[in-house]
Amino acid sequence: MDHKSIRVTRNPVLENLSFDANSGALDYNGIRYMLIRPETVVEIQRVIEEKFGAEAAHEIFYRSGFRGTSLTAKKLLGSGLSPEKCLEAMFKMGSHLGWGNFKLLKTDRKIGVIEVTISASPFAEAYGPSEQPVCAILCGALAGIFSILKGKDYKCTEIGCVALEHGHCHFILKPITNSP
Numbered sequence: 562m563d564h565k566s567i568r569v570t571r572n573p574v575l576e577n578l579s580f581d582a583n584s585g586a587l588d589y590n591g592i593r594y595m596l597i598r599p600e601t602v603v604e605i606q607r608v609i610e611e612k613f614g615a616e617a618a619h620e621i622f623y624r625s626g627f628r629g630t631s632l633t634a635k636k637l638l639g640s641g642l643s644p645e646k647c648l649e650a651m652f653k654m655g656s657h658l659g660w661g662n663f664k665l666l667k668t669d670r671k672i673g674v675i676e677v678t679i680s681a682s683p684f685a686e687a688y689g690p691s692e693q694p695v696c697a698i699l700c701g702a703l704a705g706i707f708s709i710l711k712g713k714d715y716k717c718t719e720i721g722c723v724a725l726e727h728g729h730c731h732f733i734l735k736p737i738t739n740s741p
């Protein structure tokens with residue numbers, strides 16, 4: 562694929578990552594990170610699917626993605642950035658972390674529906690061909706970002722996925738309403 566031949570020229574995450582040789586810890590802006598092969602993550606997903614079913618795997622990965630990004634979104638908002646700047650920073654950070662290229666496709670302000678695409682999802686690539694979208698962790702990650710930045714709960718659904726041989730992964734976010 563194209564992205565494999567593109568050389569990264571600047572990546573603030575890599576530039577600001579510090580390494581403690583004694584503990585074997587990587588730190589980015591005071592937060593511990595670790596590098597992991599997508600195959601490892603996807604194997605966890607596959608084993609959960611096998612042992613507990615696709616629905617359980619989806620929920621576990623969705624909630625895991627939500628947890629990570631909601632913590633980061635809260636931290637950025639707390640640092641005084643506007644929600645718009647936070648979103649920009651988090652989408653850039655997603656690509657700097659190697660999670661693919663995040664793009665805000667459109668926002669329908671009236672009904673609150675948001676569309677996002679992510680190209681080159683490492684999860685879809687590692688998973689391989691599937692009959693269902695496989696990037697539940699990205700789905701949860703997007704729901705976490707928008708739920709915190711918008712101050713209300715959002716649900717995210719992946720409607721297109723590289724694992725279905727689509728060109729990119731396509732996500733729809735809708736606010737969760739309590740009304741029937």
Ligand SMILES: [Zn+2]
Nearest residue numbers: 685696722730
């Ligand atoms: Zn996908």
